[in-house]
Amino acid sequence: MRGPIVRDEDIDWVERWQAGDETALTALVNKYRERVRAVAYRFLQNRTEAEDIAQETFIRLVQARDRYRPSAKFSSYLFTIANRLCLNALRHRKRHPAQSLEAPVSADPEAPARQWADPAAVPAAQVLEEEEQSLMVRRAVDRLPPDERMALILDHWEDQPLERIAEVLRKSIPAVKSLLFRARAKLRISLAAYVQK
Amino acid sequence: MNCNQCREHMEAYLKGSLAPENAEPFERHLEGCIGCREELEQVRKLHAALSAWQVPAASPGFETRLAARVREAQARLGRRRAWYAQPAWLGAAAGLVVAVGAAVWWWPWRAEVRPGREAFEVALAQDLDLYENLDLLEDLDLFEHWEEIESVDPSAKEPS
Numbered sequence: 001m002r003g004p005i006v007r008d009e010d011i012d013w014v015e016r017w018q019a020g021d022e023t024a025l026t027a028l029v030n031k032y033r034e035r036v037r038a039v040a041y042r043f044l045q046n047r048t049e050a051e052d053i054a055q056e057t058f059i060r061l062v063q064a065r066d067r068y069r070p071s072a073k074f075s076s077y078l079f080t081i082a083n084r085l086c087l088n089a090l091r092h093r094k095r096h097p098a099q100s101l102e103a104p105v106s107a108d109p110e111a112p113a114r115q116w117a118d119p120a121a122v123p124a125a126q127v128l129e130e131e132e133q134s135l136m137v138r139r140a141v142d143r144l145p146p147d148e149r150m151a152l153i154l155d156h157w158e159d160q161p162l163e164r165i166a167e168v169l170r171k172s173i174p175a176v177k178s179l180l181f182r183a184r185a186k187l188r189i190s191l192a193a194y195v196q197k
Numbered sequence: 198m199n200c201n202q203c204r205e206h207m208e209a210y211l212k213g214s215l216a217p218e219n220a221e222p223f224e225r226h227l228e229g230c231i232g233c234r235e236e237l238e239q240v241r242k243l244h245a246a247l248s249a250w251q252v253p254a255a256s257p258g259f260e261t262r263l264a265a266r267v268r269e270a271q272a273r274l275g276r277r278r279a280w281y282a283q284p285a286w287l288g289a290a291a292g293l294v295v296a297v298g299a300a301v302w303w304w305p306w307r308a309e310v311r312p313g314r315e316a317f318e319v320a321l322a323q324d325l326d327l328y329e330n331l332d333l334l335e336d337l338d339l340f341e342h343w344e345e346i347e348s349v350d351p352s353a354k355e356p357s
Contacts, residue, residue, distance in 0.1 A: 022271060029267055033260065038252045047253055055263050062270040130249060137250045156247050159212065184208075188243055195242045 010074035018065055029058055032075065035158065036082050042153045043086045045142055053085045060085075076167040079158070083150050083168055090146060133194055140190035147171075148183035155180055198222040203233045207240045315345045 010031075016024035036057050041050035060081050061068075068077070141149060147169060154160040154168060165176045188195050198219075203226045209215040210223060227234055 025267065025271065026264075029263065033263060034255075037255060037259075041252045042250075047256060051255060051259050051263075054259075055266050058263065058267050059270045062267060062274055065274060133246055134250050137246050141247075141250075152247075155208075156244075184240075184243065187247070188239065191243060191246055194246050195239050 008073050008075075011070045014068065014070065014074060018068070025062070028061075028074075032078055033058075035075075036078060039079060039082055039150075039153055039158060040086055042141065042157060043083075043146075043149055044089055045138055049089055053082060053089060056085050057082045072167045073164055075160070076164045079154060079160070079164075079168045080170075086150070087146060136191055136194065137187075140187050143190065144183050144186060148179045148186070151176055151179040152183040152187075198226040200226075200230060200233055203227065203230065204236055207237050208244070210237075211241055211244045319345050 010028065013024045013028050017028065033054060037050050037054040040053035040057075041047060044050055044053070057078060061078065070077075072080075141152065144152065151165055151169060154165045155162075160168075162173045162176050166173050169176065169179075171179070203223060206215055206219055206223050210220075215223060227237065
């Protein structure tokens, strides 16, 4: 993962923050807050846990202020922290399998989709179909192994290039390609009803 | 471009990130290959199904809580740095190092003053049958009292 320093615009903010400018940290938090929360949400499918992980990610960033040296893109660094925290949360769930009020979809197959765009804008039948499809997508993603799931999230929703995903997952680019291929192949089977109709 | 290459580019094509030098051969292949056109349609549907999944809005107060926790972490970091920068702390740390060094120097467990150390090493060398490898052991600096160990006749070891 250690390569030549990649200069991106965020690094300027980081350097200003390291030099004592706290507004630079606020700018970074504002820029990445929702993206980190979205990654954690899609990985864990639990809003409360996702918000906790977003908070913890930025706290870890603050704690690492003096140690952080930009050897990768800043977003990759943040997503790396978030990924580790998500994996910790998964391990915690395995050790403490008590059901939370907002359990992931795989643990609560009968739960209705909890989020959707404004349903007033589309006909009721279409809303139902879209909600059902969303639920199926969430279940299918939730069933993917953690590495495949995170690779897919970073690739599809965060639009990260392969080399950035490789940095986050600490894998080679061919390994990431393989993870994405397997993830999509599994999703096409899980979502065959939607993909093949 | 063959079918495998075409399929490798489908995701990038749907994202609009296909490199210009690949776009033209990709589209030309699609025109002549019904299998890849069908495959692209399925990839497009999967892509659309995934894209439709929206993340719910954050809970009320999330931004405020996050900002407060980040400020708190930042303040804690500042306090820690200030504490480490204090001359009094450096003096205390230096004093501690000197005290630990003095304690180690005078500690009664030091091999030179520990009573019975020679006998202990000799007995250990006997028990473990180490005489055959004395050169190696000397290199490893495990024992301090070589003269006593070497003066013992290995054949004098008591049968166990």
